[in-house]
Amino acid sequence: MNIQQLIAKANKAHAANDISLAMGFLKQAGEAGDINAALDYAYYLSHDKPIESVQYLESLSCVENPIVQYHKLLIAYFCDLITESNGVAKSLVALGQKGVIEAYLVILSYLEQSSSEFSFIANKVRNIAPNIFNQLKLDEFVNSKVCESNNDKVAQGLESKLFEPLPLPITLNEELPISLFESTLSGFECNYLITKFSALLQPSMVVDPITGQGRIDKVRTSYVAIISPEHCDWLTRKIDKLVAKATKTRCCEGEVLNLLRYVPGQEYKPHYDALNRLHDAKTFEDGGQRTKTAIIYLNTVNEGGNTTFPKLGMRVSPNKGNMLVFNNSDDKGNVLINSYHAGESTQKENKWLVTKWIREHKTNYGKFLYGNH
């Protein structure tokens, strides 16, 4: 079979949900020289066998290709095969120099925005990809200290950041509980998510209790972008990992990440995120009850736009980069009455956030991207 035939077979197997059959064809297509097939196979394999995944990429004749190198590094990093910097920082810098723009974006996501290292790399992005520089509004961050930095300083600055632990949260409510993790995403990362995924925005839906299908409802008037696996990148993976750490759950128990935009006047009226086993039976099938919610605010809203908990008399104001985490149901899957909450409308500004709901079991999204992790 030639490469096209192998890929056609892989697509057919994939459409029939036979992932192991699809993997077999992708593996062969990768070995025959198709880089995309090789990467797809490596990502699939990385769910359960990350070491084998890296070894597979190393066995290919295209291993020196910078894109292959970049994904090999990401698989090793996100699957925790690298526990200390071990040259990851240097490799990322080297990949950026070879023209892998994603490597520079990963670097930017770990650096302090006000640092000369950030400006130095942002300037490189300006030189090789001016469109991306403009779309990400990187000129907001570039300062005159560009010339004070160099590649070695960037690698040094990056090293400690790559393995920084999640800072301890502030407990806002002990009973539910509700926790706030400050500055989990940088301003650059927040802007990146808005820029990259707003093209996917559609009117939000709620689950119809009769049909079990999503439908538009005045309860939830914001717009949502569903970041399904084909759109996932290093940052959505980083967020999945962050949320898993903050909620003490596994990545495979998370639902798909949602980007939400409220324009002034739009809101999410008081509701429970926990599902009703009878009314939401269809949604329930994919991972069971919703146990926790994580919300990351992507911009600071000055008037309105709070997340409110009416039964607790609490409100949390959206601050760029902060992550709010709360429980929705108890160990037995019962709805926690105090988790009733709302997304208030804003007065003048838009409000942007990403939200992730966690289930009691593995979800299809989680299994697809993370296997058992």
Ligand SMILES: O=C(O)CCC(=O)C(=O)O
């Ligand atoms: O907009 C908010 O602050 C809350 C969003 C929310 O409740 C949700 O997405 O489930």
Ligand SMILES: [Fe+2]
């Ligand atoms: Fe909610």
